[in-house]
Amino acid sequence: MLDQIQALGRYGLTRLGAVGRSGMLLAHVLVARPQPLKMFPLLLKQIYFVGVLSLVIILVSGMFIGMVLGLQGYTILVDYGSEQAVGQMVALSLVRELAPVVAALLFAGRAGSALTAEIGLMKATEQLSSLEMIGVDPYRQIIAPRFWAGFICMPILSAIFAIVGVWGGALVSVDWLGIYEGSFWANMQHSVDFYEDILNGLIKAVAFGFVVTWIAVFQGYDCVPTSEGISQATTRTVVYASLWVLGLDFILTALMFGDL
């Protein structure tokens, strides 16, 4: 019994330590004296790795999710004779929920895991130490550009996801199932509000981008510098980031749409 309490205490302390270290890392990244001229090329490179290389998976997934939404929406709505509302349903579910959430989950799997593995490998091969010894702050050179790249790319990816999804929905319901094009788009235009839906969706995407990238860079920076440690850290990034995204989504949804 005493052993179990001890183990619990130790577990709690380790966790608390990790939370503290991740907070320090974030503080370093946020307050690091910005050097725009030096940072910009690094940032651009990371935006390419984190954002542009995630485009394919985002485009394909967005397309399919939109198509499925159109198909499912049609089969349900047609029973009530209101299949014209498919456009509205597809757009609202994408913009409010699916685009930020699914894009963030995919982002965690594609870009987050890559960030963790890359930084972890840099740590294991002493590249981070060697930066420090050259007199360059790894927070500034390695962590900050990756963090900001994720933070910038995530909302854009989410927006692209939503746009492609809507297009996929239209493809299925208008071109294939034959819903009247005018009512499909008009219903959508009528019901989607810029502040209520699009802006809230973007806020979610920004929050998810922040959390996912933070977890990814921290897990990489804090990992045990062995091959085993890197693989564990990569797994942790995907698991923690996914859980945080889903949990945070509920909280944000409750705040935005729950009339609390």
Add this chain to the structure above:
Amino acid sequence: MDMFDDIIINIRKLNFSRGDRAIFRGLDIRIPRGKVTAIMGPSGTGKTTLLKLIGGQLLPDSGRIELDGANIPTLSRRDLFEVRARLGMLFQSGALFTDMSVFENVAFPLRVHTDLPEDMIRDIVLMKLQAVGLRGARELMPSELSGGMARRVALARAIALDPHLVMYDEPFTGQDPIAMGVLVNLIRRLNQALGHTSIIVSHDIKETLGIADYVYLVSDGSVIAHGTPKELAQVESEQVRQFMQGLPDGPVPFHYPAGEYRAELMKGV
């Protein structure tokens, strides 16, 4: 002793521990300027840790590490980064930046710490690469280099800013005989030509003793012997002799502590 009239590093009463395990207990080491000093000892005695302490990457529990009079552990982060610009370190793995070419790796410290025009950076990089014999490999990526070449590139990077002090972490480990000979020569030659101080951490006895001016033997957290390579060969202590001659058994036992051998075999499962 005249060698110690001018010392660059003075480590006094250094204590450092990891968790419950004491790595250094009252370590005293003085590094003479302009010489090649070797710090030797069995694996796990914290030789690499010592270099990290000198570089300020780790903080000691107590004691002083003075580099040109400045106590490293008490420096601010900014001062520390300034001091480090005057240090060169060759990591065991080379630690080249994998996303940069050989040229960019060597140019990196110059780009960060100086505002030199591009053609001057190019000249300096080519000179450093020429010194390690890899001018022709400047367009290669680190993944295309052999282990020995990677270490030579890392050496060129370490001396890019003409540091006062170059620290070598196990420079000979895992090298084939040719690469090893090349590195031994390079370290000695560069030390003479550039006039910097070298610290070599190693357990390759023959190679290290061949180029060291002074040797510290570290075991169990403190210095057990020190002197010129010649002096060290005369030391009578059994611990020193076991290490210097590479004897498998002695004060450092061959067997990990275990129960009685015969009894354990007879006991069965």
